[in-house]
Amino acid sequence: MSLRFEHVEKHHQNTVVIPSLSLTIPKGEVAALHTSIDAKAHLLQLLGKKDVSGSGDIYIEETLLHKTKEKYHPSLGISLLEEGCYERMTVKENLTFLKRLFQSTKTQKEAAVLMHLEEKLHTKIQQLSYSEKRRVLMTKLLFQDPAVIVLEEPDQNMDIESKRILRLALEEWKNQEKSILLLTSNMESAITLADQVYRLTNTGLHKVETEEPETEAETDVEEEPFRFSKIPTKVEDKMVLFDPPEIDYIESREGKSYVFIENESFPCAFTLNELENKLKSFGFFRCHRSYIVNLQKVREVITWTRNSYSLQLDDKKKSEIPLSKGKMEDLKEMLGLK
Template identity: 45%
Template sequence: MSILEIKDLEKHDEHMMVFPAFSLEVSEYEVVAIHTSMNARTMLLKQFMGEIPISNGEILVNKKNIKLAKREFFSEVGFFCLDDKLYERLSVKDNLSFFQRLYGSELSIEEVLRIVQLETKRNIRMSKLSSSEIRRALFGRLLIQNPALFIFEEPDQNIDLETKRVFLKMVWELKQKGKAVLVLTSNMESALSFTNQVYRLDDTGFHALDIKTEDDAPNEEMPRSQVSENEAEEITIQPVQFEKIPIKVNDKIVLFDPPEIDYIESSEGQSNIYIKGEMYKSVFTMTKLENRLQPYGFFRCHRSYIVNLQKVREVVTWTRNSFTLVLGDAKKTSIPLSKTKMAELKAMLGLK
């Protein structure tokens, strides 16, 4: 059953497109992550929280529309935001007890303290806790609320390993209980650590990432003893042109479409792929990447760089022997262009 339904939601900021219309459903027992920029994430959260109006599209939680039934909507959803705070003069236990009374929760304070690993800190004031321990207390507040949908903004940003472990275990337990979890993050590695259901949201649209785990690849080999001579004669190997670029993140493999890639840089023998300002390590050499990406408009502009020519906005000449390619991204990323490659690029573009 769908807990969250986003239907044709979009956001413009004056004359700029923050994100175009997109739709998403998150059902019970599901954890979904949206990888997006800080600006898009902030705008999306503000629409969820009713801080800015929804001009196009709608958001429903358990069929309750935020525009038509705001009180009922907020009874079904709980938020963790990066700027959330608790009462600093109260202890951890007193804070949780306050929210227990506020929400009329039947969940035991002791059980919440156990889940967020703050049993030994129960009587410590919030002002005396570390930033990671405060984060765990905030997670505990959400558990006390016990909504149908949990929404987390950058839940593992600037926290210690123990707190991240607590969060991952908590999310797993929420999933087992039939809750729906939505994580909003600008860190791809974080998104992949929470779930295999990851989407990218930006000004170009809403895209599901093609993700495989290392165990997903089927073992198609058959013992030779099980293959007859006649069958062996009929087996032929068909050439396959693989059109995606695999990038390994932790124990998962993300398959990116070539047009998503901005450029590739070689550093200390490692090929690093840059997509939307984030860097991912590639398992391929620069030469292999050059060969695979050339049909998609990529150009080896320097011995250490391969660039997606579709992303180039300017070619800048500094001196007779010094050139730079400027990308059309927000940072105006500069890529070096060698003298010999400048002549090759001119020929490709039909320039003299």
């Protein structure tokens, strides 16, 4: 089964929290939707049928989600970040409860092995680590065995072992041809866990372009010179390409450049001088020896003292970027101010 959003939109208190969203996650694919916490919360309410006030349609295969009679669609499994479990139960008791709830043919031992909980079967949930509790919660999906899986912030604050187990589970679900949607506000998680990554912003849905690293054989092949149109950044072993208008600002720290997009930073191989030259035509300004800012994202120029200035950005954190005295004069000239 596939999960499909068709022109799904949500307004809350005269604000668009979910702009028009059209997206299909086919069978056997893990897709990540990187978005704000508010948009993520409202999407989960729509998927959980706790809110029917949004416009547009959500399909599980060809069935409209809001037209199903069941409180929860049997083919849709949702794992929430703040989902609770019975703390006084042992792991085994919890697994037994879930097996009976979903009338599953899977055994408690099978679920424990898949989530690496065999040695914790007789331990009470309240005595587990945070990551172990998250793995117990994920067993719900093993017993439910839905065709479509939605995970909220799947690896947030997890230890390395639990992240590895999560990746193995995602691969297993892909092999079973399930459709998997990850909802996250962390771009690194989105890129490292998913096959396809999308960003949902106030301007709509944008696909994040990534490139796998070249193999040794490929590096020997002479290619045409790279034509600049996007800014390449690195997340683990993947190169992520961003359109210049997406970038808020760029900072240089200890000789390395970092691209900031919606309060997340991504390392970039270009120097600040190289980026300054490449981004001038896109409306970027070298406001300080360590900063380049997208002038389209600047909301206000703040004067602290006669020789001290900063630029406030139009983002949720109202980020402030230093503006040096000499650059203040350049900015005035650019803006046609005296």
